[in-house]
Every structure is written in structure tokens, then in C-alpha cells.
Amino acid sequence: MNTTEETVSLLARVHDDALSGQATGTGARTLLAAITATPPAPAPPRASRMRLRLTVGALVTGVAATTAIVIPGLLAEENATVYANSAIELERDGDEYVARIKDPFADHRRYTEAFSAVGIKMDIRLVPVSPSAVGKMTQIGSSGGSPGRPQPLSGGSECEDGETTDCPIVVRLSVDYSAHGWIKIGRAARPGESYQNAGSAARKGEALEGVAVREGRKVSEILPEAGERGLAVIYSVVRVTPPGKAGEAGGGPGPSGAALSFEPISADKVGPGWRVWDAEAVKAGAVRLLVTPGPLPKNPLYD
Amino acid sequence: MDDERQTRFEVVYRETYERILGYAVRRCHSPEDAADVVAETYAIAWRRVADLPGGDEARLWLYGVARNVLANHRRGEQRRHARQIALEEDIAVFFPSPEETQELRAIGHVFRSLSVDDRELLSLVAWEGLDAGEIAHVLGRSRNAVRIRIYRARKRLSHALEDAGLGFTRNRTAEIQAGRPS
Numbered sequence: 001m002n003t004t005e006e007t008v009s010l011l012a013r014v015h016d017d018a019l020s021g022q023a024t025g026t027g028a029r030t031l032l033a034a035i036t037a038t039p040p041a042p043a044p045p046r047a048s049r050m051r052l053r054l055t056v057g058a059l060v061t062g063v064a065a066t067t068a069i070v071i072p073g074l075l076a077e078e079n080a081t082v083y084a085n086s087a088i089e090l091e092r093d094g095d096e097y098v099a100r101i102k103d104p105f106a107d108h109r110r111y112t113e114a115f116s117a118v119g120i121k122m123d124i125r126l127v128p129v130s131p132s133a134v135g136k137m138t139q140i141g142s143s144g145g146s147p148g149r150p151q152p153l154s155g156g157s158e159c160e161d162g163e164t165t166d167c168p169i170v171v172r173l174s175v176d177y178s179a180h181g182w183i184k185i186g187r188a189a190r191p192g193e194s195y196q197n198a199g200s201a202a203r204k205g206e207a208l209e210g211v212a213v214r215e216g217r218k219v220s221e222i223l224p225e226a227g228e229r230g231l232a233v234i235y236s237v238v239r240v241t242p243p244g245k246a247g248e249a250g251g252g253p254g255p256s257g258a259a260l261s262f263e264p265i266s267a268d269k270v271g272p273g274w275r276v277w278d279a280e281a282v283k284a285g286a287v288r289l290l291v292t293p294g295p296l297p298k299n300p301l302y303d
Numbered sequence: 304m305d306d307e308r309q310t311r312f313e314v315v316y317r318e319t320y321e322r323i324l325g326y327a328v329r330r331c332h333s334p335e336d337a338a339d340v341v342a343e344t345y346a347i348a349w350r351r352v353a354d355l356p357g358g359d360e361a362r363l364w365l366y367g368v369a370r371n372v373l374a375n376h377r378r379g380e381q382r383r384h385a386r387q388i389a390l391e392e393d394i395a396v397f398f399p400s401p402e403e404t405q406e407l408r409a410i411g412h413v414f415r416s417l418s419v420d421d422r423e424l425l426s427l428v429a430w431e432g433l434d435a436g437e438i439a440h441v442l443g444r445s446r447n448a449v450r451i452r453i454y455r456a457r458k459r460l461s462h463a464l465e466d467a468g469l470g471f472t473r474n475r476t477a478e479i480q481a482g483r484p485s
Contacts, residue, residue, distance in 0.1 A: 004457045008429035016325040023320035040352045
């Protein structure tokens with residue numbers, strides 16, 4: 001080792017060993033996809049060469065301090081096939097566009113922007129949901145002609161088993177999608193934020209996971225189990241209108257043709273002997289029990 | 304055939320990406336520039352995938368491409384930003400500089416007083432860890448010519464450091480190294 005070499009080495013902004021893992025990061029994968037999206041040879045004439053332009057922004061950040069380097073934004077200027085901003089990353093995969101939501105709390109216009117770049121009208125709204133619904137579509141719709149509906153993938157494909165909150169939300173849709181579409185997708189809720197999905201609180205990953213809440217057990221049996229888990233409880237009473245009388249009550253038909261309606265009811269009106277037919281996730285630390293005043297021959301919600 | 308080329312390119316890409324990224328980050332003044340150099344280097348490599356060598360030669364070949372990209376970039380930059388040097392220096396604080404101490408800043412100043420060619424040779428040795436034979440590959444020159452040029456560049460740097468009162472002993476170098484946050 002000689003002194004000049006050591007001295008010059010001190011001037012390196014970053015050493016290669018600090019970049020370990022960058023090759024498999026988002027920036028590297030996005031770039032690779034952008035580059036190999038067009039065939040390599042024969043070399044196209046200069047004028048029509050695909051130019052890769054990097055979007056402005058803090059691309060490489062904190063090298064010395066954190067060694068975190070991101071090269072996110074690639075925008076092919078003609079026939080854009082790849083787009084990325086701080087909120088979303090869109091790439092082409094065969095006949096589909098694959099969009100990965102990088103920041104589920106971003107302004108939804110940032111998502112729209114990415115789809116616009118490839119000529120697709122798509123509004124993506126992320127709504128707060130209970131843990132097991134994060135990354136899953138809650139609603140979907142479109143207007144105008146469509147040669148194929150958008151197919152949002154659940155977060156599952158990008159999640160390890162058991163992980164529900166920190167895996168990317170992914171939406172796939174056909175490259176020839178021509179309708180104006182919208183998709184609501186679940187994101188993790190902020191503290192105190194109410195969930196916008198009506199998911200069962202007994203599902204895997206939810207607050208009452210493993211608790212039997214659909215057997216018509218008594219409120220007095222369920223409450224201690226909720227209490228053990230530190231959950232606040234609110235109630236909705238389920239009203240069941242037999243088939244044929246559906247017109248008399250609001251609400252939709254139940255599985256057996258009976259009409260169901262739900263009404264909030266305060267806890268002091270619910271007796272310990274009331275029966276529980278399901279529990280819904282309301283927000284972090286709170287569940288809603290769906291109850292009837294007395295026993296029923298079977299669960300009215302699930303036949 | 305196309306699949307085979309793509310697979311080969313992807314293997315090279317994965318194996319070399321961090322090295323080329325490092326090369327660009329160490330030589331660019333801004334993250335945007337570094338990102339541009341990496342992107343353009345691999346875009347060229349993809350267009351010329353038929354020429355892309357295998358194994359470790361791919362890395363050296365890519366250093367050569369990145370070097371040209373960087374040189375073109377700098378030429379463009381000089382035209383565009385001739386009046387914006389002061390501004391760039393201000394902006395550079397957002398791109399962390401390794402020159403955290405007075406001494407390192409002084410060394411950096413001396414280093415930048417060398418010719419572009421000298422700096423590149425010394426950087427390829429100290430930053431990319433290449434030997435004379437490998438650098439000969441990158442630069443497309445003979446190994447002997449590179450050896451001589453490295454030897455001379457080292458001497459010029461030593462003299463410049465001494466002139467600036469920064470003649471280093473091994474111990475002082477070690478002190479500076481120890482003083483850097485890891």
C-alpha cells in the first residue's frame with residue numbers, strides 16, 4: 001500500500017462495499033426494465049433512439065451518511081413504458097402494466113400522473129383499512145369502453161407470510177385498457193383513523209383473530225375476550241326480515257333471501273344475553289359486534 | 304437468441320451495477336448526474352450487447368463506457384453551466400462530500416489541481432481497486448504505458464501534497480482515516 005493511494009482513497013465519496021445490495025434495489029430493477037424494454041440491435045438511427053431521462057429530484061441521497069441510493073425516475077420520452085415518482089412506480093411486464101405503490105399516503109394525483117404517462121386514465125385511491133385488508137382492492141369501477149378490467153393484485157404476492165402492512169401494493173392492468181377506471185385499495189390506517197372496509201375482526205391478522213364470533217355466542221362470553229385484547233366494543237343490531245317481506249325493511253338480502261339491516265345501538269341497551277354473529281374491525285383498538293336480542297337457529301349473516 | 308442476450312445482459316448488470324454506480328457517484332457532483340451516467344452507461348451496453356464481454360472483463364469494459372459517458376456529460380455540463388459554478392458549489396452540500404475535515408478538503412483541493420488524466424488513473428487504482436493491467440483494459444492502452452503513467456501521476460500528487468504542506472506520513476493518513484465517521 002502506498003501513501004498516495006491511501007490519500008486518494010480518503011477522497012472517495014463512497015466505497016463500493018457500502019453499495020452492497022443496490023443492484024437488487026428498486027432503482028436498479030427499474031432501470032434494467034427500462035433499458036431492456038426495447039430490443040438492443042440493430043442500433044436504431046440516432047434520431048429515434050430511446051432516450052432515458054431521469055426525473056428531477058433527490059435521487060441519490062445521503063450516500064456518506066446512510067449509503068442509501070435510489071435512482072427512481074425513469075421516463076422514456078417516447079412511448080413511455082416506465083414511469084416512477086416518489087409515490088408510484090409503473091413498468092411494463094409483457095401485455096400488462098404493473099404499478100407498485102411506493103408511498104400509500106401520497107397525494108392520489110401522483111398515482112394518476114404515472115398512468116397518464118402511459119396513456120391510461122386510472123384513479124387510484126388508497127383508503128385506510130384493517131390490517132388483513134391492506135393491499136387489497138376494496139372497490140373497483142370504470143366508465144367508457146374497456147377491453148379488460150383492471151386486475152389489482154392483492155399485496156399477498158409481494159408479502160412474506162404473516163406480513164400484512166409493509167409490503168408494496170401492486171396493481172396490474174392490461175396495456176390496452178381504454179376505460180376511465182378507478183380502484184380503491186386498502187392501505188394501513190394512521191393511528192386513530194377509522195377503517196373504510198367492513199372486514200371481519202376475527203380474520204387472521206385482525207384484532208379478534210382466533211375468537212369464535214360467528215356462532216351466536218352471548219355478548220357476556222365475547223366481551224371478556226375483547227377486554228383481554230384491550231379492545232373497545234361498539235354494537236350494531238342486526239334486523240332480519242324474512243323473505244317476501246323484504247320491501248318493508250331497508251338493507252340488502254341475506255344469504256337465504258332474508259333482508260338484513262344494521263343499526264348502531266348503544267352499549268347500555270345491549271344485554272349480556274344478546275347474541276353475537278360477527279365482529280367488524282372499526283379502527284385500531286376497536287371492534288363492532290353485530291348482535292341480535294335473542295338466539296337464532298343459524299347465523300343470519302352467513303348461511 | 305434474444306432471450307439469451309437478455310439473460311446475459313441481466314447477469315452482467317446485476318454483477319456490475321454496484322461497481323458502476325460507485326464509479327459514477329464518486330465522480331459526479333450531483334445525484335442527478337450520477338444517476339444519468341449509470342443509466343446511459345447501461346443503455347449503451349444494451350445497445351452494444353453483442354460486444355459486451357463476459358466475466359470480469361465486463362466490469363472493465365463498462366468502466367470504459369462509463370468513462371466516455373462521463374466525459375461527454377462534462378463537456379455538455381461545461382457548456383450549460385459555465386456561469387453556474389458558484390451555484391453548483393452551493394448545491395453540492397446536499398450531495399454528501401467525503402471532505403469533512405479541513406485536511407481532507409485541502410487534499411481534495413490538491414487532487415483536483417492534477418490533470419483529469421492523472422486523477423482518473425489514481426482514482427481507478429484507489430477507488431475501483433484496479434491494477435495496471437485492468438486499467439489498460441479500461442483505457443484501451445498498453446499495460447506498460449499505464450504503469451508509467453500511474454507512476455508519474457503518483458509522483459505528481461506527492462509533490463503537490465508536499466507543496467501544499469500536506470506531505471503525508473503513514474501515521475497522519477491513518478489519523479485522518481480514523482477521524483472519519485464510518
